[in-house]
Amino acid sequence: MVILMNEDKIVCRCEDITLKELRDMIADGYTRLDEIKRALRLGMGPCQGDICLEIAAREICRMTDKKMEDIKMPSKRPPVAGIKMSELVGDNQNEK
Amino acid sequence: MLRKTGIPTSDDLQSVTPDKERLLEGPVAIIECFNEIPCDPCFYSCPFKAIKKFSDINDKPELDYSKCTGCGNCIASCPGLAIFVVDYTKNRLSLPYEFLPLPSVGDKVWGLNRAGKSICQVEVIKVRDPDKNDKTAVISIKLPKKYLMEVRHIKVGDPNE
Amino acid sequence: MILLINTDLLVIGGGPAGMTAALKAAKKGAEVIIVERYHELGGQLIKQTHRFFGSKNEQAGTRGIDIAQGLTKEIQNMSEIKVLTEATAQGYYEDKIVTVSYQNKFRKIRAKRIIIATGASEKMMLFLNNDLPGVYGAGAIQTLMNLYGILPGKKVIMVGSGNIGLIVSYQLLQAGVEVKAVIEADSEIGGYLVHASKIRRIGVPIYTGYSVKSAIGESFVKGAEIIKLDRNWQMIAGTERFIKADTICLAVGLRPLVSLLIQADCAMAYVPELGGDVPIRDENLKTTNDQIFVAGDAAGIEEATAAMLEGEIAGLKAATEIGYLSKDAITESRRLKKELRKLRNGPISRNIRKGLSKVRGDDNVKKNRYSHLR
Numbered sequence: 051m052v053i054l055m056n057e058d059k060i061v062c063r064c065e066d067i068t069l070k071e072l073r074d075m076i077a078d079g080y081t082r083l084d085e086i087k088r089a090l091r092l093g094m095g096p097c098q099g100d101i102c103l104e105i106a107a108r109e110i111c112r113m114t115d116k117k118m119e120d121i122k123m124p125s126k127r128p129p130v131a132g133i134k135m136s137e138l139v140g141d142n143q144n145e146k
Numbered sequence: 147m148l149r150k151t152g153i154p155t156s157d158d159l160q161s162v163t164p165d166k167e168r169l170l171e172g173p174v175a176i177i178e179c180f181n182e183i184p185c186d187p188c189f190y191s192c193p194f195k196a197i198k199k200f201s202d203i204n205d206k207p208e209l210d211y212s213k214c215t216g217c218g219n220c221i222a223s224c225p226g227l228a229i230f231v232v233d234y235t236k237n238r239l240s241l242p243y244e245f246l247p248l249p250s251v252g253d254k255v256w257g258l259n260r261a262g263k264s265i266c267q268v269e270v271i272k273v274r275d276p277d278k279n280d281k282t283a284v285i286s287i288k289l290p291k292k293y294l295m296e297v298r299h300i301k302v303g304d305p306n307e
Numbered sequence: 308m309i310l311l312i313n314t315d316l317l318v319i320g321g322g323p324a325g326m327t328a329a330l331k332a333a334k335k336g337a338e339v340i341i342v343e344r345y346h347e348l349g350g351q352l353i354k355q356t357h358r359f360f361g362s363k364n365e366q367a368g369t370r371g372i373d374i375a376q377g378l379t380k381e382i383q384n385m386s387e388i389k390v391l392t393e394a395t396a397q398g399y400y401e402d403k404i405v406t407v408s409y410q411n412k413f414r415k416i417r418a419k420r421i422i423i424a425t426g427a428s429e430k431m432m433l434f435l436n437n438d439l440p441g442v443y444g445a446g447a448i449q450t451l452m453n454l455y456g457i458l459p460g461k462k463v464i465m466v467g468s469g470n471i472g473l474i475v476s477y478q479l480l481q482a483g484v485e486v487k488a489v490i491e492a493d494s495e496i497g498g499y500l501v502h503a504s505k506i507r508r509i510g511v512p513i514y515t516g517y518s519v520k521s522a523i524g525e526s527f528v529k530g531a532e533i534i535k536l537d538r539n540w541q542m543i544a545g546t547e548r549f550i551k552a553d554t555i556c557l558a559v560g561l562r563p564l565v566s567l568l569i570q571a572d573c574a575m576a577y578v579p580e581l582g583g584d585v586p587i588r589d590e591n592l593k594t595t596n597d598q599i600f601v602a603g604d605a606a607g608i609e610e611a612t613a614a615m616l617e618g619e620i621a622g623l624k625a626a627t628e629i630g631y632l633s634k635d636a637i638t639e640s641r642r643l644k645k646e647l648r649k650l651r652n653g654p655i656s657r658n659i660r661k662g663l664s665k666v667r668g669d670d671n672v673k674k675n676r677y678s679h680l681r
Binding site for chain 2: 357358359360361362363367368369370373480481494495496499500501502503504505506507508509510511513515516612649650651652653654655656
């Protein structure tokens with residue numbers, strides 16, 4: 051068990067991204083969510099950003115003086131949830 | 147203040163309490179429902195039509211004290227568990243109760259006020275838990291007159307536990 | 308092997324909105340498939356042990372779990388409805404097909420109309436140590452406690468005084484768990500006052516104008532430091548106080564689950580009053596994609612009673628459009644819409660009404676945070 055001693059708050063639980071990492075990224079000029087997503091993997095875990103993207107959007111608004119409705123959201127591609135390889139390609143052992 | 151603490155003020159309570167004369171006549175329902183929410187089952191529960199028909203489902207319930215017999219049918223019908231029956235003639239209070247185990251008749255339990263503080267010991271005199279109440283039991287307790295408008299919940303066992 | 312299934316109506320999500328939508332359409336003759344992620348129907352209803360508010364005619368006074376069981380039974384008795392449980396809708400594609408993971412196979416469903424009733428996800432909150440074991444969402448606690456019979460802890464701090472926070476506090480108390488406090492950032496209680504009074508008289512203090520500054524503990528929650536907020540929701544230094552607890556329960560709001568709607572190119576609008584991005588739709592819950600309706604929390608966060616009415620309205624209209632015409636459809640639809648209006652007529656629904664005014668018409672397209680993807 052890692053003992054958390056730092057002053058950090060978790061923004062993205064799936065990918066373990068902290069508020070500090072997010073803020074540093076925005077301060078570096080990454081002010082679009084899709085950029086941040088690619089650079090940090092924010093929103094690329096099992097929940098696909100359902101929890102963290104909203105928090106990240108609010109942080110961008112706060113730091114760049116934007117409104118929530120002006121934040122462009124990353125695209126939502128299928129599959130919506132996790133999926134097994136075998137579901138896609140089949141698990142027939144004979145088909146090599 | 148109710149909206150900050152969840153505890154109705156004496157002004158709030160005054161608006162749902164009949165006058166002294168009516169209180170001394172016999173059992174009557176006290177409907178402690180203070181905000182306008184979309185809800186109407188209490189109207190349908192009253193066999194005496196003492197609760198006025200809602201013209202807007204968001205209206206607060208209005209009780210005609212002269213028609214109310216204190217039968218307590220409405221107690222278990224209220225999804226907010228906000229209806230109580232007080233009887234100043236017998237020093238009795240009936241309240242909704244959704245905890246297990248249910249107390250038994252004769253049990254001495256603690257009477258809690260609206261802030262959850264235990265203020266007196268009370269005696270259970272009736273436990274109603276028919277199927278039609280759908281697991282909301284109605285407990286009647288005997289308690290000192292001065293606490294009839296104070297006690298709103300009971301606690302079985304040690305009050306400090 | 309990829310299987311293609313054809314049907315009249317596909318309902319995605321078997322919660323209150325999805326169930327009533329399927330039933331209404333099936334009763335008009337439509338062939339319906341319900342895709343539900345969990346192993347039984349009911350959505351959040353199956354965790355609700357409290358009696359519902361609303362109109363007596365619309366199941367008020369009945370406990371959520373009983374409403375779910377009643378609707379499930381009705382659905383099982385309809386040969387027109389096929390229910391796929393433990394099935395997840397995975398995507399919507401340009402050829403109007405929905406893909407579904409079901410029984411370890413990736414299937415395609417082609418439907419004449421689709422009703423998306425995917426519900427919502429819980430919002431998270433930022434505070435120090437918010438990833439400590441013992442920090443839960445209220446939905447998770449309800450699942451543990453009411454579905455699996457497992458207590459989350461012994462002493463709980465509830466964050467959020469909306470109806471969910473108040474109701475889950477009450478359920479915890481019923482389960483014998485001590486609720487140490489309800490913390491509310493706003494200056495007033497968010498949920499129904501009857502729910503608040505109900506837990507207050509059991510002895511649970513409600514701290515309005517407070518927030519959680521940090522969870523305390525090294526490998527699990529041992530308590531929380533709460534702090535007073537000023538009018539602008541800024542923490543006031545020096546007002547911290549420690550509350551001992553082993554569980555912190557977050558009930559800080561819900562957000563509509565709209566991924567499939569976005570994939571289906573439905574025009575969206577960012578409406579904070581409804582919980583986030585929601586689809587633009589007409590009074591029949593039809594989105595800007597002619598094949599697709601929305602209902603329930605996916606259309607905007609509201610109570611289950613409203614979700615059930617929305618489901619019925621959408622189901623009725625979808626059946627009509629597919630070709631299952633009935634003489635009374637117009638009057639029936641009018642009655643349902645009237646019921647819904649009545650339900651939303653009170654002061655408690657002011658925000659909902661404000662939000663709904665933003666999801667109709669073209670002037671809202673500028674609030675579309677997904678417009679760059681179209």
